[in-house]
Amino acid sequence: MRSLHVAAAVACLAVAQLGAAALQQAAPALQERDFLSRTRRITVEGRRSGEGYYSADGKRMVFQSERDPANPWYQIFTLDLTSGDVKKISPGIGKTTCAFFRPNSDEVLFSSTHLDPKSKQYQDEELAFRASGKQRRYSWDYDPEMDIFVLNEKTGALKQLTTAKGYDAESAYSPDGQWIVFTSMRDAYSRPLNPTEKNALEKDPSLFADIYIMKADGTGQRRLTTELGYDGGPFFTQDSQRIVWRHFDESGLLADIWTMTLDGKDMRQVTTFGSMSWSPYQHPSGEYFIFSSNKLGFENFELFIVDTAGTKEPVRITYTDGFDSLPVFSPDGTQLSWTSTRGGGQEGQIFLAQWNHQKAMEALKNAPLRIVNTR
Amino acid sequence: MKRALLIAGFVAYSASLYAQAPAAVASRTKVHVTTLASDQLEGRLSGSVGEQRASAYIVSELQRIGAKPLPGQAGYTVPFEFTAGSKDGGSWVRLGGRLTQRFDQRAEVQALSFSDNVDLGDTPVVFAGYGIVVPDSQGFAYDSYATLDVKDKVVVVLRYFPEEAETKTKAILARYADLRYKAMAARQHGAKAILVVAGPNSPNAGEIIPMTFDTALAGSGIAAASISSRVADAMFGALGDPAKTLKAAQAALDDANPHATGFAMPDVTVTLHTDVIREKRTGHNVIGYLPATLRSSLPKPWVGIGAHYDHLGHGESGSSLAEKADMGKVHHGADDNASGTAAVLAVGERLAAQPRARHILLQFWSGEELGLIGSTAYVNAPAVPLDQMAAYVNFDMVGRMVDNKLSVQATGSSPVWARLIEQANIAAGFDLQIQQDPYQPTDVASFNQASVPCINFFTGTHVDYHKPSDTADKVNYEDLDRVVDFAAAIVKRVGDAPEPPQFTKVDQKTDTAGRAGVRLFTGTIPDYSTEVKGLLLSGVIGGGPAEQAGLAKGDIIIEIAGQTIANIYDYTYALEVLKIGQPAKVIYLRGTERKETSLTPAARK
Structure with a gap:
């Protein structure tokens, strides 16, 4: 789950909207249809679906969906983008999240709690709870039993890549298929915590989340970020030379987009957007990132693009109320897929649209220079 | 599409942007539409x-x-x-007992469109309050018939629902105040006929209910007619009890106190002739x-x-x-x-x-x-x-x-x-x-x-x-x-598919019995096709209360009289509890601007 639990703190509305006026002033009369056309909804079944990622040939997508009648949580599915056939590839026990195809292979990775001996029990409890008709506010619990696995679709073999206690997820392969970048909260479980930290862990374990890297076989796991605050949602840039991720401040309310090298050096801030900006993903041209931000309203996440170096202010892409986030481009750069509530209701589903790269480049060119203030 | 949903209002712009590759075989849809719509x-x-x-x-x-x-x-x-229209073919009512009085003018008595055609001789009469029965499943006890024996009798009931009840109670009762629903309740309790009068505290006080368009082929199994306050006053007058006038009887019921009940009218009988002519x-x-x-x-x-x-x-x-x-x-x-x-x-x-x-x-x-x-x-x-x-x-x-x-x-x-x-x-x-x-x-x-x-x-x-x-x-x-x-x-x-689809019964969100609860007129035309939080207007009726309140196409109503409106159902319920002629505060969005106005509902006949 590259998503986050948005606590509805009203106080931060003001913060989130800082600079919104400036943004509106600068914005020419662009609309969603300048960038997106033939918007279509590609998931329908189940309570919610999200985080769809393309295979390297663009012919398939792997995504998470709550649609397995025997499991109340996300399970991982592949979707054939020609036939519409859908196949479940996760174990069906416990929670899963954040899948990604390994380029040029039969392998798919995802995170799962199925090895937790209690996960079946939790699952049955949750099913009974939902059957009772009750509902609870959606939240993501950063299950410390979550580990990263890789499935060979041909052989069916499932291999565990991480074992550390603490949430290991939000992982992606490098375009050359040799590396995996991921998010882990293992720091909170691997050393004695002082009382302040213990308290923080109970309240919100994501404070301990940092970016890690490992080889595709799971060896050489290395921590890249150390600052307090949720570092997560990392992906490689198209040239496999850098990692893009989002860094939250300690309050958990403000986040910006950053990049760094594969050894955790040369950290550069790409946005100073005064809002919750997250889920960055680079266009195959390498020219810009697309990301999601609640700049225009605390619970209204819209998509924005920003040039890779972050010299300009972001350009708004979506103009639809509700949740628009977790964007990815198709490998050929002609399509955008993202998770949205635009189909109605509170639950996200996966959407897809034709992407106008020309228009995006033009809009970035016309965007004002970034106002850099101290973070 | 049937107009239970009345709608309108999108600016259509070219959808050719979204055109797919042309189909291999030329489609005849254009020929079909052009012919059928000629x-x-x-x-x-x-x-x-x-x-x-x-x-x-x-x-x-x-x-x-x-x-x-x-x-x-x-x-x-x-x-x-099917029935293409209906009219009253000469219904009349004669009161017997202590008095003898016959009413046959359409301003005094008129059959309801779904009435059976009957001739009923001298029959005892029971006043059954608002004639509302809330099903047990609603977890809200209200039964106008709880203490009454109406078997083989004529029931007289008030139109609509208790006027002074608190908002939530009204919203529930309104759902079961539809005339057909009241007629069904009377029939289920064994009544021979139901006579409906709009009480003095209600909209359209004392007036006959117009014959509505009803496509039913036949009656609904009970004689049903609307009577004027003149007829009702004559019946209540025969009781000779100043505590039991129509006005007093309605007043006792209007806070929806479940202990206020109807009563038998021992000194009155009704002879009734109902005649609905249905054009087939x-x-x-x-x-x-x-x-x-x-x-x-x-x-x-x-x-x-x-x-x-x-x-x-x-x-x-x-x-x-x-x-x-x-x-x-x-x-x-x-x-x-x-x-x-x-x-x-x-x-x-x-x-x-x-x-x-x-x-x-x-x-x-x-x-x-x-x-x-x-x-x-x-x-x-x-x-x-x-x-x-x-x-x-x-x-x-x-x-x-x-x-x-x-x-x-x-x-x-x-x-x-x-x-x-x-x-x-x-x-x-x-x-x-x-x-x-x-x-x-x-x-x-x-x-x-x-x-x-x-x-x-x-x-x-x-x-x-x-x-x-x-x-x-x-x-x-x-x-x-x-x-x-x-x-x-x-x-x-x-x-x-070898296996046929399984059917799932979906519970209805609102009870259809409640439609007549909407007895007031706001002149809004809701847009049912676009999902927004609130009620999106696709238009307002010229000269209606909404237009007078300054509402217009594209506005999204989010609150009426203190009740939040998230969807059309909320809106319907909110309407049920408004009062005719009494201004209600309306909060709405015009673009991103939050605005406020006052809307004064009129009576729907």
Whole structure:
């Protein structure tokens, strides 16, 4: 789950909207249809679906969906983008999240709690709870039993890549298929915590989340970020030379987009957007990132693009109320897929649209220079 | 589409941006729509010459694509009788007992449209308060009959619901205050007749209830009439008890105190004659089928696809939204629903050329605009047993797609729909709006009622809805053909699946009994096709309270009289508890601006 639990703190509305006026002033009369056309909804079944990622040939997508009648949580599915056939590839026990195809292979990775001996029990409890008709506010619990696995679709073999206690997820392969970048909260479980930290862990374990890297076989796991605050949602840039991720401040309310090298050096801030900006993903041209931000309203996440170096202010892409986030481009750069509530209701589903790269480049060119203030 | 939903209001812009590669075979949808929506077909009113011409065209097309009449039938048309209008043929009431007084003027007594025609001799009378019975399932105890014995008696009840009750109570009672619902409650308690009077504290105080358009073929099993306050006062006066005047009796009930009850009226009897004249006409459904080509014996071997082909004629049925200058002109109904009719023919033509594991019924309904009469008549006397139908797929207004948006409705009727729709949409690529609710104002509701898994396709409303200007040149044929492709893929999968879809019963969100609760007039035209938080207005009625309050098309009402409005249901409930003539605070959004105004509801007759 590259998503986050948005606590509805009203106080931060003001913060989130800082600079919104400036943004509106600068914005020419662009609309969603300048960038997106033939918007279509590609998931329908189940309570919610999200985080769809393309295979390297663009012919398939792997995504998470709550649609397995025997499991109340996300399970991982592949979707054939020609036939519409859908196949479940996760174990069906416990929670899963954040899948990604390994380029040029039969392998798919995802995170799962199925090895937790209690996960079946939790699952049955949750099913009974939902059957009772009750509902609870959606939240993501950063299950410390979550580990990263890789499935060979041909052989069916499932291999565990991480074992550390603490949430290991939000992982992606490098375009050359040799590396995996991921998010882990293992720091909170691997050393004695002082009382302040213990308290923080109970309240919100994501404070301990940092970016890690490992080889595709799971060896050489290395921590890249150390600052307090949720570092997560990392992906490689198209040239496999850098990692893009989002860094939250300690309050958990403000986040910006950053990049760094594969050894955790040369950290550069790409946005100073005064809002919750997250889920960055680079266009195959390498020219810009697309990301999601609640700049225009605390619970209204819209998509924005920003040039890779972050010299300009972001350009708004979506103009639809509700949740628009977790964007990815198709490998050929002609399509955008993202998770949205635009189909109605509170639950996200996966959407897809034709992407106008020309228009995006033009809009970035016309965007004002970034106002850099101290973070 | 039936006008229980009145709607309108989108600016259509070119959807050609979203055009797919042209279909391999030229589609005939444009020919179908242009023919059906032509002046010669005169708006295809049920039971009219225009309907006959339309049905003749559909029959010729069915023959062309190789569809056959149903087994055992010589032709494709299936007639059904319906009531095109009703009037009072001379009802009267005579009070006996302590007094003798006869009333036969229409201003004093008039049958309700659903009344049985009866002659009732000197019968004892019971005043049953508001005559409201809230079902136990609602967890709210209110039963006007709890302490009364009304068997074989005449009950006198107040119109509407307790006026002074607190808002929440009112909202519940209003749902069970519909005249038909009150009549049913009286009948279930054994009453012979129900007389309704609008109390002095209520809207339309003391007045007779106008005869409403009712398509019922016969009465509802009880004599039902509206009486004026003059008649009611005469009855209460005969009691000789100043505590038991009509006004006092209503006042005692108006806070909805469950302990305030009705009472017998020992000194009064009623002799009653009710006479409702119903004008009968004959409409025609058109049905053909494509026999299965594969020798297999699948369970539930039939799949239905259908659309209503009737429309509003020259607007005589009353649901026309024509501007003054256009009243009486042909209502072409190109989108509503020549488009759906064309889609059924086109899907049928497609499937006719493919192997089929199930029989495909091609069903064209009349009487939809008058209240789903044709499809209701069909499910009451189905040509193919309903439990032999694997599924039913309906099209109602599929010709005006904008921005690639397609609504698929009633998907809650079976768990298979989500999967089938998801799969078919990978190729079709629509921006789908999924609505699970099967209680839609179109023929899909008739099949849902009959426990047949069903879905409906809908491309949204527009400014020409129910107006003469709904013409063939405004239909978006490229996208109509995409809907045909999409639906054909889904029907094919359902038709060839070894296991038929399972039916799921969806609970109705509101109780239909509550419609008459809306007794006031606000002049808003809600847009039912766009999902927003709040109530989006597709227009306001000229000179109505909403217009006077400054509301306009595009405004989103989010609060009325302190009640938050999240959807149309909230709005309906909120309306029920407003007071006529009493200003209510309305908070609404215009663009991003939050505004406030005061709206004073008027009485709906």
